Amino acid sequence: xxxxxxxxxxxxxxxLCEYYCAFTQTDKxxxxxxxxxxxxxxxxxxxxxxxVHFAVNCRHCAEPLCVKGCITGALSIQDGVVRLDQERCIGxxxxxxSCPYGxxxxxxxxxxxxxxELCLSTNEGVPQCVKNCPNAAIVFExxx
Amino acid sequence: MKYVIIxxxxxxxGCVEGIRQTDKDSEIIIISDEPYHTYSRPLISYLLCGxxxxxxxxxxxxxFYTENNVTxxxxxxxxxxxxxxxxxxxxxxxxIPYDKLLxxxxxxxxxxxxxxxxxxxxxxxxxSLDDAKALERVLEADRRVLIIGAGLIGxxxxxxxxxxxxSIEAVDLAPRVLSSILDDTGAGIxxxxxxxxxxxxxxxxxxxxxxxxxxxxxxxxxxxxxILILAVGVRPSVGLVKDAGGEIGRAIKINAQMETxxxxxxxxxxxxxxxxxxxxxxxxxxxxxxxxxxxxxxxVNMAGGSKAFDNAxxxxxxxxxxxxVLTAGTYAGEVHTEYSGKIYKKFFCADNRLSGFILIDCVxxxxxxxxxxxxxxxxxxxxxxLLFRRPGLIAFMGVERKAMLGGVR
Numbered sequence: 001x002x003x004x005x006x007x008x009x010x011x012x013x014x015x016l017c018e019y020y021c022a023f024t025q026t027d028k029x030x031x032x033x034x035x036x037x038x039x040x041x042x043x044x045x046x047x048x049x050x051x052v053h054f055a056v057n058c059r060h061c062a063e064p065l066c067v068k069g070c071i072t073g074a075l076s077i078q079d080g081v082v083r084l085d086q087e088r089c090i091g092x093x094x095x096x097x098s099c100p101y102g103x104x105x106x107x108x109x110x111x112x113x114x115x116x117e118l119c120l121s122t123n124e125g126v127p128q129c130v131k132n133c134p135n136a137a138i139v140f141e142x143x144x
Numbered sequence: 145m146k147y148v149i150i151x152x153x154x155x156x157x158g159c160v161e162g163i164r165q166t167d168k169d170s171e172i173i174i175i176s177d178e179p180y181h182t183y184s185r186p187l188i189s190y191l192l193c194g195x196x197x198x199x200x201x202x203x204x205x206x207x208f209y210t211e212n213n214v215t216x217x218x219x220x221x222x223x224x225x226x227x228x229x230x231x232x233x234x235x236x237x238x239x240i241p242y243d244k245l246l247x248x249x250x251x252x253x254x255x256x257x258x259x260x261x262x263x264x265x266x267x268x269x270x271x272s273l274d275d276a277k278a279l280e281r282v283l284e285a286d287r288r289v290l291i292i293g294a295g296l297i298g299x300x301x302x303x304x305x306x307x308x309x310x311s312i313e314a315v316d317l318a319p320r321v322l323s324s325i326l327d328d329t330g331a332g333i334x335x336x337x338x339x340x341x342x343x344x345x346x347x348x349x350x351x352x353x354x355x356x357x358x359x360x361x362x363x364x365x366x367x368x369x370x371i372l373i374l375a376v377g378v379r380p381s382v383g384l385v386k387d388a389g390g391e392i393g394r395a396i397k398i399n400a401q402m403e404t405x406x407x408x409x410x411x412x413x414x415x416x417x418x419x420x421x422x423x424x425x426x427x428x429x430x431x432x433x434x435x436x437x438x439x440x441x442x443x444v445n446m447a448g449g450s451k452a453f454d455n456a457x458x459x460x461x462x463x464x465x466x467x468x469v470l471t472a473g474t475y476a477g478e479v480h481t482e483y484s485g486k487i488y489k490k491f492f493c494a495d496n497r498l499s500g501f502i503l504i505d506c507v508x509x510x511x512x513x514x515x516x517x518x519x520x521x522x523x524x525x526x527x528x529x530l531l532f533r534r535p536g537l538i539a540f541m542g543v544e545r546k547a548m549l550g551g552v553r
Contacts, residue, residue: 008542047538049530056537056549062206066513068158068432068440069459072184073203088200089538090190093507094433094461101548102509102535111468118327121409 001080002142004118004127006055010137011046013053017129017138018042024119024128041108043063043116044129053097055129055138058082058103058116066104086112145170147446148232148240149445150222150384152176152183153247154432155413155439159246160212162443162451169213173240175232176218178275182208186432188276189304192283225388227406244446247385247396247404247411248439249432251378260354267372270301278482282307282371290359290369294321296462298375302343303464313344313367315351315359325460325471329481330502333488337467342355380415380428393417395428400454402442410446412438421518422457422473422499429458455518470510473517474499480532491532509535
């Protein structure tokens, strides 16, 4: 299955992936208009320390602790992708406490979580963080 | 192969999903004493405050049983198991044969003997959907509620009914709320938060006597109430295995493969005790994620596969009226704390490992800490100063991070 991978050496720490991820969640056509002046809630996050930068999002684990631990059944694996049914999530944050990568975060309203679903809803076949990374540091590949 | 599962909650469902990873066809029978589709037990408090409903609180979708070729026998109660004849006898008189059996019977409310309890009319426990429905029927805006037990069950119940009753008071023997998962400082934060919302606590207290609608505490104080909720604790349901001669400690003893001491009988969930790797002690870890993972592990092994679940740790994620408490592991060792008034962090380190932690209102990336507890990662391979300030993979060595994130082609 194709997953998102990050080449740490090529990551500039520009955080554009976070903005494109947040933009994808809006219904607007212009990113600046959609996000200007707003706190964003991306499903990918860039970690920075000195010269080291890298982005992290859901690894879509084969044995996902978030899915196994989900107390409501809101998280499930569908065709290899870890999916979230936000309607069934009650925001207990067991999944946040379980994910070894820190890849699940509270959604904007705080009453549920949110996570990367590989931009399946955009039907573009490639996640927006990958498509819009200016240095090709984020790739979408099948590495088994 | 014929699989029988006693219990229709997380452990039982995990077992079905574990079995189906290898055996797609053989019949699976689930025996449940509740007349319901599998539902998420921790959601009963959310049901009472209207944040979920009976459809949304189903733990798996409507087609779960048909998709997995599972026959649900419910409501039926198992009376005994015959290990040599490999059958389960139901209270209804039916006999169900098995090749592999899972005990996922969970736990039941512990009700200690209390003077005058029989004089109280409106008394409830709070563990099942039926408990929630019974409580629902008596909730009125002018009712005063008394909860015995200021632990996880009692306080989640309080949260669920807070806006639907006149007042809630809680009594606990312990000197602090959530005494099983919080230290004094953390408990104080949650107690003050709940007090601001209107809850009244009587800690370090116990009820000496009930007299109909009145509780008399050991210090002589009287509390008038209309509804009594008993949330003192739970007791693992071990009877079936005990009566069949299986080994019992504080609960059913299982190994890392989820086998009991009885041949072809497995157990998972709240009815079991197993190794907590953060303390190296056998414990009853009555927590939903562990129940699922134990059930799944049992299922894989029952179907002839080979799986061990050998890194269980205590783990709690729980919200109370906008405040979030996340805890994991064991509270022993050197302590690192940070308390800013808004957020509270406490880490416990021993033998170059993170043994456990408490986080209040700082949930971000908390699983990175949990992973360190679960995998017993040596702390000297990490930038712990950075890590305790803010969880991130940045605190790992580059080569380690590369391995975790899938490397670079």
